[in-house]
Amino acid sequence: MNGLLWLATTALASPFTDQVAAHPPVAHPEPAYHFAAEVYSRIAAAEALAPGVIVPERIGSTIENRPIWAFAVRDPATPVTARLLLIANIHAMEWIPTEDALAFLLDYAAHPVGGVEVDVVPIVNADGRARVEGDLLNGRNLYRRGNAAHVDLNRDWAVNRDSHAIWKALLPGRYATSPSALSQPETQAIDGLLSRDAPDLSCSDPAHPARNSAFDGFLSLHSFGGFIYYPWAGRWHRPDEHAGDWRRYQQIGEAMEAAMGAHAYRPRQLSRWGFFFRGQGMELDHVYGTYGIPAFLVETTRSGLERPADLHTYFRWYNPRDPARHVRAGVDMLRAWVTATINNP
Ligand SMILES: [Zn+2]
Structure with a gap:
């Protein structure tokens, strides 16, 4: 960031800009990727240039008291009639999802769809990510996935936690969930945002259940795999809680x-990825099952492995050396997610 932007950002004091000022970016060995401090300084710069378009909110704190930031992005001149929630970086080493979320946020802030607010949480697992940042700075090659309590935040949700698959006894690791539902502050922060300001359902027609959230759609970015997954993840049945959902x-x-053009990711029901596979307690089942809104989990890229030596570098499994092409395709995909969700009520 140049000096003028830095001044503009820090002059407008707020909890978010205070944090950005207190944590200036540092040089690091993955310059194609943003460390958390760089993610937030890029957003702060965009926020300062277009007041009212990007609205930061601290929706929670991690175990180690790092803030969990959500950014509401919309055209301030148009009343909001639809809201979508995009989250990224539930898994500590999955950084290209954050790059996608950041690029989308900046693109959407420059070209918002009138009346459609997108709330973006670019870093959910801030403690896990901070550990990976420390590893990169110190030349350590460690495999990290969970939060500070070593809980997999992808398996800490309330719906479809119990597996009925007979394979559970054979492959117990595949079916591991956290000790109890929404046990971690990171998952509580996301669930709190989804449940807040929910519409009053007391007079809704039970034959056509209304959505149970102020949001109209949800998407969680992971890597890697190249799939656009939808529920259910934890059971084989088609997602037909309400007529027409699967379609x-x-x-x-x-x-x-x-x-997405060439190399596009393919849509698929997650539990039908393989005949033995179930994902128990995952965020997409939770959001669809609890709030009745369409929920996707996108596995971005088909891995960052390009050379034999990459197999020995955990960070590279998830994050290609040059993320630019993937991120451009990711932004196109996310813009299509916004319009398709709004146009297919
Ligand atoms: Zn993941």
Whole structure:
């Protein structure tokens, strides 16, 4: 960031800009990626240039008291009639999701869809990510996935926690969940945002259940795999809580695929990834099952492994050396997710 932007950012004091000022970016060995301090300084610079378009909110704190930031992005001149939630970096080493979320946030701030607010949480697992940053700075090659309590935040949700698959006894590691639902401050922060300001359902028609959230759609970015997953993850059944849901998932997923061009990710129901596979207690089942809104989990890239030596570098498994092409395709995919979700009610 140049000096003028830095001044503009720090002159408008707020809890967010205070934090940005207190944690200036440092040089590091993965310059194609942003460390957390760089993510937030880029957002602060964009926020300062277009007041009211990007609104930061601290939605929670991690175990080690790092803030969990959400950024509401919208055209301030148009009343909000739809809201979507995009989260990234639940898993500590999955950084290209944060790059996608950051690039999308900046692009959407420059070209918002009138009336459609997108809330972006670019870093959910801030403690896990901070450990990976320390590893990179110190030349350590450690495998990290969970938060500070070593809980997998991808398996800490309330819906479809129990596996009925007979394979559970054979492959117990595949089916591991956390000790109890929403046991961690990071998952509580996301769930709190989803449940806040929910519409009053007391007079809704039970034959057509209304969504149970102020949000109209949800997407969680992971790496790697190249798939656009939709529920259910924890059971084989089609996602048909409300009539037409499965068709809607396919329509939104296919619109996202079409927007990506070559090497597009493919939409698929997660539990049908393999005949033995179930993902118990995952965020997409939780959001769809609890709030009745379409929920996707996107596995970005088809891994960052390009050379034999990469197999020995955990960070590279998830994060390609040059993220630019993947991030451009990711932004196109996310813009298609916004319009397809709004256009397929
Ligand atoms: Zn992941």
